[in-house]
Amino acid sequence: MIDFTQETRGGWLVVRVKGRADAETADQLEAALRSAVDQHSRIAADFAALDYISSAGLRAVLQAARAAQSKDVEFAVCGMSAPVKKVFDMSGMQHVLTIHGELPC
């Protein structure tokens, strides 16, 4: 199960992701983040309510980040819980993604 809500705040389009980013929901996550990248020039993916992520979910974030890069869209991942952040760190995502502890706005 995964859910998304969007909100524009302080010049950012905040995509709040709630639930689990696994092999079943990764396509939905990628679609939601890509759609945001198409709408705005600054995207904050708020993962505070993301309970779980696997490599399939990471790939979805990576693909959205690539789409953002190719369109010169700023893309930041924010508010990860400790276990989700551990998965990002083990995958070296901190080298290629902008990661904030809190929302930038």
Place this chain on the structure above:
Amino acid sequence: MKHVPRKKCPPHRRYTLELVLDGNLAELARLTAETARFCRQYALGDDLEFDLNLVLEELFVNSVRHGGCKAVEFEVAMTPDGVTLEYADRGPAFDPTQAAVPDVTAPLEDRPVGGLGIHLARQVMRDIEYHRVDGWNRIRMRRPIASEGT
């Protein structure tokens, strides 16, 4: 050969979670629910539950997507210091301990999209062993409760 029913086993003395999953990603929901139930029943903690769920998902998705497996089976057993996991499928031989390590420092545009799942499994688990036995891939590993993390 005539099928001889096995003698009824005495009640299980080991604390285990045994599951057979169909080779269908919709089974992830059951995998997650059963892992959560087992970990909570024995108070194994949120971190261990997360890691066990992660490893099982990565192995399962790998078996289904790359191995074309119609089913997989696994057993999680409690040990004095954590859990052991024995995972098996009948896909083509695949030794996770020998899988190529993805470059996790590559820049965004060069990031490989494959290989990350097994990499994660190898990061969170300890003492991974692989055996190919009679057409089965058998993977054994353990996860201490007090994992130092990575």
